[in-house]
Amino acid sequence: xxxxxxxxxxxxxxxxxxxxxxxxxxxxxxxxxxxxxxxxxxxxxxxxxxxxxxxxxxxxxxxxxxxxxxxxxxxxxxxxxxxxxxxxxxxxxxxxxxxxxxxxxxxxxxxxxxxxxxxxxxxxxxxxxxxxxxxxxxxxxxxxxxxxxxxxxxxxxxxxxxxxxxxxxxxxxxxxxxxxxxxxxxxxxxxxxxxxxxxxxxxxxxxxxxxxxxxxxxxxxxxxxxxx
Amino acid sequence: xxxxxxxxxxxxxxxxxxxxxxxxxxxxxxxxxxxxxxxxxxxxxxxxxxxxxxxxxxxxxxxxxxxxxxxxxxxxxxxxxxxxxxxxxxxxxxxxxxxxxxxxxxxxxxxxxxxxxxxxxxxxxxxxxxxxxxxxxxxxxxxxxxxxxxxxxxxxxxxxxxxxxxxxxxxxxxxxxxxxxxxxxxxxxxxxxxxxxxxxxxxxxxxxxxxxxxxxx
Numbered sequence: 267x268x269x270x271x272x273x274x275x276x277x278x279x280x281x282x283x284x285x286x287x288x289x290x291x292x293x294x295x296x297x298x299x300x301x302x303x304x305x306x307x308x309x310x311x312x313x314x315x316x317x318x319x320x321x322x323x324x325x326x327x328x329x330x331x332x333x334x335x336x337x338x339x340x341x342x343x344x345x346x347x348x349x350x351x352x353x354x355x356x357x358x359x360x361x362x363x364x365x366x367x368x369x370x371x372x373x374x375x376x377x378x379x380x381x382x383x384x385x386x387x388x389x390x391x392x393x394x395x396x397x398x399x400x401x402x403x404x405x406x407x408x409x410x411x412x413x414x415x416x417x418x419x420x421x422x423x424x425x426x427x428x429x430x431x432x433x434x435x436x437x438x439x440x441x442x443x444x445x446x447x448x449x450x451x452x453x454x455x456x457x458x459x460x461x462x463x464x465x466x467x468x469x470x471x472x473x474x475x476x477x478x479x480x481x482x483x484x485x486x487x488x489x490x491x492x493x494x
Numbered sequence: 495x496x497x498x499x500x501x502x503x504x505x506x507x508x509x510x511x512x513x514x515x516x517x518x519x520x521x522x523x524x525x526x527x528x529x530x531x532x533x534x535x536x537x538x539x540x541x542x543x544x545x546x547x548x549x550x551x552x553x554x555x556x557x558x559x560x561x562x563x564x565x566x567x568x569x570x571x572x573x574x575x576x577x578x579x580x581x582x583x584x585x586x587x588x589x590x591x592x593x594x595x596x597x598x599x600x601x602x603x604x605x606x607x608x609x610x611x612x613x614x615x616x617x618x619x620x621x622x623x624x625x626x627x628x629x630x631x632x633x634x635x636x637x638x639x640x641x642x643x644x645x646x647x648x649x650x651x652x653x654x655x656x657x658x659x660x661x662x663x664x665x666x667x668x669x670x671x672x673x674x675x676x677x678x679x680x681x682x683x684x685x686x687x688x689x690x691x692x693x694x695x696x697x698x699x700x701x702x703x704x705x706x707x708x709x710x711x
Binding site: 269329330332333334335336337338339341342344345417420421424425428429435438439442450451453454455457458461462464465466469491492493 | 549550552553554555556557558559560561562563565566569591592594595640641644645647648649650651652654655656659661662665666668669672674677678680681684685688689692
């Protein structure tokens, strides 16, 4: 049995269940879920971080969210609400909110107190302090939150194939059903590749943000690429 | 959402068994990972540039989705996909990736002045590490331990899709037969187990590191 047979077979790359289409579906799920989550979590995180209120609640939320098995939440939602892309995207977005929210809040509230004090002393308004000081300083953590959320969504979107969703997880689910290990392996390799590319791209973005936030102290590049 | 309590009573024995299995499957990798991460984290700190490379490699490994790792691991380990060893190894890998960072961060957080004082007080390098630096790094290490324990418990379930996933089997079976009760039982017990483990670790930290109790801003 040729293990990479499925992945390297040209027939796997064309047609309706083909790899490019599944990849696009996977990217579609990921992009829409992360954007939806960010639209909610970034403003909420800024509010919490800037006012310093409800930060305990946010910490508890992050532990609580980590405790939820994504498989269970996904299957429960599909069973109660029905299959369909919209339902899957909403579940993925729900799982992506906590990592973004906690890190945006931590980034904004953790901005250098002296910098914030200096900005106020210069006569900046509250909004100016937020947009010109706290937000740029928070950006590396914001990107790190987006990276965690993206990886979480890429992984859970794979699981969604077992709840009649699309995406690259289809290869794993179908391969298992057909007792076709090379097809499963093709799915695993492609999903892993997608996740690693996303990780490296967002880590590079985080490194760039960190260098912009603190140009004097050159942050070690490796720290930006460490496990989140 | 109506639960079938008769099913619950009839299957209590099996549910208990899966709960125990779930706990073992999630916690044993954490213990294994601590043993690996302590020396590796120390090495990352001491090795300078090579240490940064180790961290970056761990970052890449950590980003691989669990389902992909579970499908690919039998090839590397020579196991069968149903083997519990796959799940244990996958979870150990993720735990090591996170804990190495915690160990390195924790040791890095020990102030230079403290290290120098310890040396001046006559601590040799090894005794200083064991008696001064590691205890001071423990709060950061405990934070990492809580993260990996909670995520491991949540992650075990995914393994039910391609192998043996303890409580995940209830979730998967419930979905496949469109029977809500096992799905909800698996989900709720998994969350409860994770929160319980988190609370136990927090108590353990307060008990063993009394000086961290006061540090609450």
